[in-house]
Amino acid sequence: MDFRQAALEHLDALYGFAMVLTRNRTEAEDLVQETYLRAMRAFGQLMPDSNLKSWLFTIMRNIWRNQLRHIRSRPHFVDIDSNKMDELSDFLLDQHHDPYSLLVRKVERETVQAAIEQLPEHFREIVVLRDLENFSYQQIATILDCPAGTVMSRLARARAQLTLLLSQSLITAQ
């Protein structure tokens, strides 16, 4: 598998991480493009045995951290309406699955999405890296440039807060 094909496979994952970091669709897309540009330039430094996905995520996070130093205001929330329109059209066009389970899944995803967005940034990123992108503690430590012990404790606190938010959403829904 060549670099192009291998790198494209991680586009959705990188976009998801960018959305969690920036909470802004336009900024997320810019961040993804900048990540791929940097990756392309640094491709020669990538060792054959390296984990490409982990490498790409590390590049993205480093770009984001540098950008944060120059951003005056905090990132604002996602443009909900345009996202919802895209999802609704995908949902309506999908003829191959049971509509009820699709709807349930959609609501569950939105609930988790909304809860994650309420977390502080250092909790958001670690939950995404572990629970959605399945990186190991050691890989997360490399991406976040922190000890594996910090990953463990931060993840525990992030999950505790996320669980609280999700259970509150459940109560609100009822």
Add this chain to the structure above:
Amino acid sequence: MSICQQAPNQFQLYLDNELDSQEKLQLEKHLQNCISCKQIFDQQQYWLTQIRHSKPLYQASANLQSSIEKILDDCPKPYQASAKLHKNIDKLLSNSNLLTFPSKSSIQRLVVAVAATVIILLTSYTYLSSYNSSTSFDEHSEFALMAVNTHIRHQKGKLPLEIKSDSAQDVSTWFLGKVSFSLTLPNYQESSGQEKLYQLEGARLVGFKNDYAAYISYQMQQRPISLIVTANTVALPDGGEKIISKGLTFHCEVIDGLKVISWTDHGLTYALISDLAERGQQSCVVCHTGTKDKDFIDSLKIKS
């Protein structure tokens, strides 16, 4: 601390597959017998499942996908050697008298390169003891400085070995998958039938320029010797006094009173660090008289 007090700390590690098999079994056994722990575990598992099943949270738009494809289309293709170049290199390697092994694989070429390191290790105190601090050298390379710093930190106990073994094979196996290059330490002393002059102590990884370098610790006559290895795409030797021998350029320098020899060979860059100060030329000759390496060793001696 009772098992019930300890168990919740392990739930997260269990659900993240970060426990070893024995720890997993112990926890599973406890959960079979403890209802309250099982309830807490089930709750954690439930919420984790909800979170993980929500993937993917976001999907890249078609516009973004085509923008990225365009970026990647501009990615330069990797260089490929022509068939003629392949043939020439193959011919060169089959005629090379450096290769004494029957196979010409790249790993065995690296073994030869590391064997050369061992020979240098045995004779380095002869050559290095001639250095005086008044010799003026070019500025020290970043790699040499890192190598010295690593040697000092290990001596001070701040960088413990991650594998302790006097087996070159065990240490070589340990490095597999941990570094981005192939590294095989030779059993030079055993294969040559000589008495052991140096002792392999073990190894560890050291971070250098967003990558891992290999650190190998030796002892010779109770004096510490360190060997650092990295890919030559990460670092190249520079500075110091240059000595050319057997087609290799050795950079020799003194940093903080420590003798450093660095060189590059077959895609790897090496740095050898020691604090050996006394002259050992005579004992060197005793050990190596009559061996096939005598000419090579002689080429490193100080010319009077």
